[in-house]
Amino acid sequence: MKYVDEFRDPALARRYVEAIARIATRPWTLMEICGGQTHSIVRHGVDQLLPPGVTLLHGPGCPVCVTPAESIDTAIAIAGEPGVIFCSFGDMLRVPGHEGSLLAARARGADVRMVYSPLDALAIARETPDRQVVFFAIGFETTAPATAMTLAQAKRDGVGNFSLLVAHVLVPPAIEALLSAPDNLVQGFLAAGHVCTVMGYWEYEPIARRYGVPIVVTGFEPIDLLQGIYLCIRQLEAGRAEVENPYRRMVRREGNGTAQSLMRQVFAVRTQRWRGMGEIANSGLGVAPDYARFDACRRFGYVSDAPERPTECLSGEVLRGLRKPVECPAFGTRCTPERPLGATMVSSEGACAAYYRYRRPVEEPV
């Protein structure tokens, strides 16, 4: 398949692996930000190919995993309001909040629908003017522009029965939070290529300078990942800490200006709670004042500031790269994709789910 097979070429992969082994003179710990990258690394076994000293930690870049349980509780409550059609991305349906998941809410009678785009939810709102249609807007800078465009259209056309439950999050503040933690292990980052496609990488330049870490804009195929790892280690070995962009087939420094201005128009930056990581200042997007009437929380009268409840789930440490999923005592026993203790076990982009699917010991009884 064009544009895919080139980036899964076994011979080229071998050359990168050899090059990494050649330049790495000491152990290095890198973090890939995005859950899609984690999935690809584990699926293709990229980490198995690396020299023993090079460690990949899996970052907090799974949109489903970092959406706080309280937001899911609110989603389920709104989905249960009379006459509501609640629309969500498929991934999100299975993630449990405190009172079960959206799928379970559907099984109990709520009208919960899976959509592929927020525009689909807006179309449902136009087709069923007698019902309230709510879209669960989650994800990073990748999904936020589509939400923004949908919201702008809803306002332009005066679609009064449409609203959004927004839990969008931003990558750079999360990177800073990780780097400023006293127990940080990360020496270099593979930035998420698709986030940078939208936002560019200018935001990362001050971070690389301030914290002295190399940040390499990286794609999602095995060759992209190996190239990102190679460049990151080459910087570390040379004592450099710069933002480098080998993912030039997608990413420009300034990013997608149209998408960014649309986001600035409809969203306001706010403090956001991340599941397992707590509150991070300026790391989330809320509905801007001009669009407040499309805010589902406001429309249905919900505020979510319930404190996080403690559990045995270690996903906070997994998301920060302090532990590998298999180091959790509950992994694969009390915590499985069917009965997850944490969201990292639910989404296909979650580190625990990726390890569960691809990395369980061979002889382990099921």
Next chain:
Amino acid sequence: MTDGFALSCPIPDPGGDIIELAHGGGGLLMHRLIDRMIRPGFGLPEDGVAHDGAVFEVGSARLAFTTDSYVVRPLFFPGGDIGSLAVNGTVNDLAMCGAQPLYLSVGLILEEGLPIAQLQRVVASMRKAADAAGVRLVTGDTKVVERGKGDGVYINTAGVGAVRSGVALEPRRVRPGDAVLLSGDIGRHGIAVMAAREGFGFEGDIASDCAPLAATVMRLIDVGIELHCLRDPTRGGLATTLVEIAQAGGVVIRIDESSIAISEPVRGACELLGLDPLYVANEGRFVAFVPQHAAETALAVLRGGPAGASAAIIGRVEASGRAVLLDGMIGGTRALDMLSGEQLPRIC
């Protein structure tokens, strides 16, 4: 910036006291429902032979008996419809028992308001599929439910077939050293139905692989191949089927990812939607476990069948254990697991 993190992820145990869609998804939840609730409820042993059909003796004949219910939206999709699916699905379950399919029953559950013309199309399609598979539709039942209580048509078919003499197919007969064959490319049915349902217009039409498999299976038996186990990878896809066999047979199955045929349009659709083609449903493919020495002959037979050009030896059975290992394209190895719940498209 935050000063420190709350290291918790507050999620309770999901209740699990009601049926969810995932219980019908062909994955772990369904297996648990059957093994822990339905089998004991019927007084059957929990670790009974898991198979597509039952095989029993009546007089001197060995018969295979199976049933399946068909629920698909939309009713008509590229490459098939609920009618052809209902016939071929049951025909294939019998074939996987090593049986020549003979007779099918048909239970139709119709929703009030269904256009008669649509039912006519379904009935004609069933007739055509039955003729093609060499089975007769001999008895049936029709019920109508209120509008809103069904998706137009639900169909149940049950089938009886005659098991070929000397043939006994089950996972426990799979042996280390066996070759694993796959009869064609994978992922067509699941993607075709999803594309038709969701209105994705994929470039290069993807048609369901829905087709009868009995003739190919009978040819394998007729040329004298010693078959150990056959299974059609329907719901849950190839990965789930292989894991079922590895677990039931107590073996380790090693698969070479590059040998699994996946058409370009299916690969493209899966990449786009974040789906793993190994977990996408098929309705006209099967895996065969045969002794290594018979592998090439069996492959020649498969290549002569429908969609046979992409048939391949995809792996081998290694040792006692309970796992499926996939050797990836770029050199890593991963363990395959059953599908957990529904496969849902990724967000980004």
